[in-house]
Amino acid sequence: MNTTDTPDSPAADLPDLSRLTVAVIGAGNMGGPVVTSMLAAGVPGERLRIANSTPASSERAAQQLGATAAASREEGVQGADVVVLGVKPYQVTGVLTELREHLGADTLVLSLAAAVTLEQMAGVLPEAQPIARAMPNTPISVGEGAVGLMSTGLTTAQHDLLHALFSRAGVVVDITEDQVHAFIGAAGSLSALVFALIEAMTDEAVREGLKRDLASQLVQQTVRGAATMLIESGTHAAVAKNGVSSPGGTTVEALAEFERQGVRGGIASAMAASMERSRELTGD
Ligand SMILES: NC(=O)c1ccc[n+]([C@@H]2O[C@H](COP(=O)([O-])OP(=O)(O)OC[C@H]3O[C@@H](n4cnc5c(N)ncnc54)[C@H](OP(=O)(O)O)[C@@H]3O)[C@@H](O)[C@H]2O)c1
Incomplete structure (x- = not known):
């Protein structure tokens, strides 16, 4: 492994990933986007190996x-x-137990699983094995996701390497395992809520008479535009919302109905349910 910066590195301040070998055990709905993101970060395709449940599935994913x-x-x-490790949470300790004798002493073990703690992984791995968890969401596949990183026993170089692997994923932050439940509610599971909202908004636009292609384009662009505007201007969402609400106008009418229907409360409950389920699955 070469983690030394060279003048030719894609980003001179990040470790060079061109000599790194990565194995992804389980490149499914989440492991797949992680592979895409790591390839974008500079891991060569010939050094990124995928093992799924069968050789045919590994071939297909690769x-x-x-x-x-x-x-x-x-x-x-x-x-x-x-x-x-991109397998389901209930498989993580079993797969690690099976693979531990094949790991190098310095091999960084990185799990994507919700509800499997660093301590549980450490329990089945040799002492001093570097271990990390990542809580990503699927928009990392287009470089616009969010990733929460947790780790134990990592050297500074390994910690830098972990960040380099997700350098093309979007927003990447170090979090504690206590924060992971809130992170799942606010990012890991939230992308699914946003997809559901986009679907609902598109269906309504179609019901109002727009062709589906146009409805999709308008809704998706409006969601992206609203988020980009907040990110780029730093404007508070409430201020941006008030800026669209003319007295007696169409938007304020829509917002009043939004509140009467309890949409805000419904979204808060859905996020709270996701966090609660994460705590329950972890046994916290
Ligand atoms: N989905 C999300 O948005 C999300 C977000 C954050 C974290 N996660 C975490 O990501 C992990 C995977 O979830 P997922 O939604 O990606 O599940 P998934 O789509 O079912 O993917 C699981 C992958 O594991 C492979 N697999 C199953 N048994 C295996 C074995 N014994 N050896 C090697 N590979 C095996 C499957 O291979 P086959 O395709 O051959 O069956 C599949 O590629 C979970 O631990 C979850 O907590 C998911």
Whole structure:
């Protein structure tokens, strides 16, 4: 592994990922976008190995994502600098137990699983194994996601490496495991709520008479534009909302109905349910 900056590095202040070998065990709905993001960050496709539940599935995912299929989980992790676990939470400790003898002492083990703690992973791995968790959301596949990183026993170089792997993912922050439930509510699961809202808004625009293509384009652009405007201007959402609300106008009427229907409360309850479920699954 070469984590030394060179003048030719894509970003001179980030570790060079071109000599890194990464194994992804489980490139599904979340592991897939993580692969895309790591390739964008500079891990070469021939050094990013995927092992799914079967060789055929590994081949399919590797071809789709521009990575390399491993013949088996064991072959995938052999000599890897980083092993990413994208399997379901209930599988994590079992897969680690099976793979631990194939890991190098410095191999960074990175789990994407909700509800499996660093302590639970450490319990089945050799002492001093560097371990990390990432809580991503699927928009990382287009560089516009959010990732919360948690780790234990990492050197500064390994911590920098972890950030470099997600350098093209979007917003990447270090969080504590106590914060992960709120992070899931505010980012991990939130993308699904936003997709559901976009679907509902598009369906209503179609019901009002717009063609579906145009309805989709208008809704998606408006959601993106509103978020970009807040990000770029730093304006508070309430101030931006008031700026669209002329007295007696159409927007203030829509907002009044939004509040009468309890949409704000419904969204808050949905986010709280996601956080509560995360606590429940973790046993917190
Ligand atoms: N989905 C999200 O938005 C999201 C967000 C944050 C975190 N996560 C976490 O991401 C993890 C995966 O969730 P997901 O939604 O991506 O699930 P998923 O789409 O079902 O993907 C699971 C992947 O694991 C593979 N797999 C299953 N058993 C395996 C085994 N024994 N060895 C190797 N690979 C195996 C599957 O391979 P096949 O395709 O061959 O079955 C599949 O590629 C979970 O731990 C979840 O908590 C998900």
